[in-house]
Amino acid sequence: MMLLKEPNSFPGLVFPCFGVHPLQGFEKAPHSVRIQDLETALPLFQMYRDDIAAVGEIGFNFTPWCVSTIQECEEQLLVFRKQLELSRELDLPVNVYSRSAAKVTITTMKGQGTYEQPKPTRIVIYFAGRPSVAEDGLQAEYYFSFLPAVGTSHQRAKLIKQIPLEWICLETDSPALGPVKHVSHY
Numbered sequence: 114m115m116l117l118k119e120p121n122s123f124p125g126l127v128f129p130c131f132g133v134h135p136l137q138g139f140e141k142a143p144h145s146v147r148i149q150d151l152e153t154a155l156p157l158f159q160m161y162r163d164d165i166a167a168v169g170e171i172g173f174n175f176t177p178w179c180v181s182t183i184q185e186c187e188e189q190l191l192v193f194r195k196q197l198e199l200s201r202e203l204d205l206p207v208n209v210y211s212r213s214a215a216k217v218t219i220t221t222m223k224g225q226g227t228y229e230q231p232k233p234t235r236i237v238i239y240f241a242g243r244p245s246v247a248e249d250g251l252q253a254e255y256y257f258s259f260l261p262a263v264g265t266s267h268q269r270a271k272l273i274k275q276i277p278l279e280w281i282c283l284e285t286d287s288p289a290l291g292p293v294k295h296v297s298h299y
Contacts, residue, residue, distance in 0.1 A: 128166035130208050131158060132196055135174040135189050145174070145185040151192045158199055168200040169208025170239070176213045193221060206235045215242020219249045237282055243268075244275045251280060258282040 133151045138144050158168075173189050180186050200207045211218035222236065236255040240247060247257065257276055261283065263269045273281065 129161075129164060130167040130169045131161060131165045132167075132169040132171040132208070133192060134170055135172055135192070135210060135212075136179060143179070145180045145189055146192050147188055148191060151195060155199075158203065162203050165203075165205065167206040167208050167237075168196055168203065169237075170210045171196045171207065172210035172238075173214035173218055174210070174212045175217070179212075190217070190221065197222065206237070209236060209238040211238055211240060211242070213241075215240060215246045218242075219246055219253070219255075222255070223249070223253055239284060240272075241269060242272075244272050247272060247276060251276065256280050256282050258284050260284045 131154075133146055133154050135146050136143050137146050137150050158165075171193055173186075173193060174180070175186060175189075180189065197207065207222075209218060209222070218238065219242075222238075236253075237258050238250060238255050239258045239260075240250070250257065257280055259269065259273060259281065263273055
């Protein structure tokens, strides 16, 4: 979690988002998010409520090196749900991260009640799941975000062809996560 010193440093150009990511502790040993991580951030949501453009990047990372117990998965779910509730309270869109948890992510968002009939611009989800799961998200009018390296994976290339272009966004994790790592394509 990081905030600009001054959220309005680049008005009209940079629109800050704020949320508690499912992975924490990159400076030390990465670990799955805990409820304490969210509790620490809650006052900041209120402090910057007029400056942030969305709640995010929030969601799940169920890769085995990140979560090794059911308890860690459940804690990610609890943190995610609480941030979805917070996005409703603040009337902000959501920027969602989902790794190895596509079905859980879509099911959780649809099950929250808030997003069963979302405005089209309310949810953007970084997605790496199956086309059948993406279809559920399309029906709920979620936007889908992909890394610049989308074409390097057969499964993702197949997936992106099934999503209408107007529902696709691109991540800006390039060049680190571009088609060729650490090579800028701009």
